Amino acid sequence: MVQQEQNNLSSNLEDYLEAIYHLQADKKVARAKDIADRMGVSRASVTGALKALAEKGLINYEPYSYTTLTNAGEDVAGKIVERHAVLKDFFQHILMLSSNSAEENACRVEHAMDDEAMDRLVQFLGFLRTCPRSGEDWLKNFRRFCGRSEIAVSPAQVDDCRACLEKCTDELTDDGGCS
Structure with a gap:
């Protein structure tokens, strides 16, 4: 039900759910005025979105009253917030974008990725942080690589990578790790 309901939401309605989730937390x-302020939209826009979300059973809404998420709405909003956090973390801490750029990109991408792609990204991030051949050293080397002025990889860089991989493989084999 949650995945189906999320698939039926426009990115705009997902943003409203996310705002309500944070305000409710x-x-x-959530009051319509607070939602409008948080999203930088008019109160008339908020009213239309709240009606649409209420019709989908995702919020409890009465005009001129407070708005809260239903259980289904909390599930969908929680998933949206989680997707946003994962993407922002990826953009900011792995790809090293500024906090503002990471936030803006996460807002755009969170609506376009399906569950399979998001699950794979979460697995990839876990892998990067735990695999002995990746981890913090790998990320540090990636940051150094991104700081280079040339975009193309030179044969010397490939040789450096091969030497690094051989050293890593030797260390893992000597320590009884993966080979």
Whole structure:
């Protein structure tokens, strides 16, 4: 039900759910004015979105009253917030984009990725942080690589990578790790 409901939402409605989720976490309820302020939209836009979300059973909404997420709405919003956090982390800490750029890109991409792609990204991030051949040293080398002015990989860089891999493989084999 949650995945199906999320697939039926426009990116705009997902953004409203995300805003309500955060406001509800901070203030226990969301008011239309607070939603409008948080999203930088008019109160009329908020009203239309709230009606649409209420029709889908994702929020409890009455005009001129507080708005809260239903259980189904909390599930969908929680998934959206989690996707956003994973993507922002990836953009900021792996690809080394600024916090603002990471935030903006996460907002755009979170609506376009399906569950399979998101699950694979989460697995990849876990792999990067735990695999002996990747981990923090690998990320540090990636950061250094990104700081280079040339874009193409030279034969000397490939040789450096091969030498590094051989050293890593030798160390793993000597320590009884993977080979």
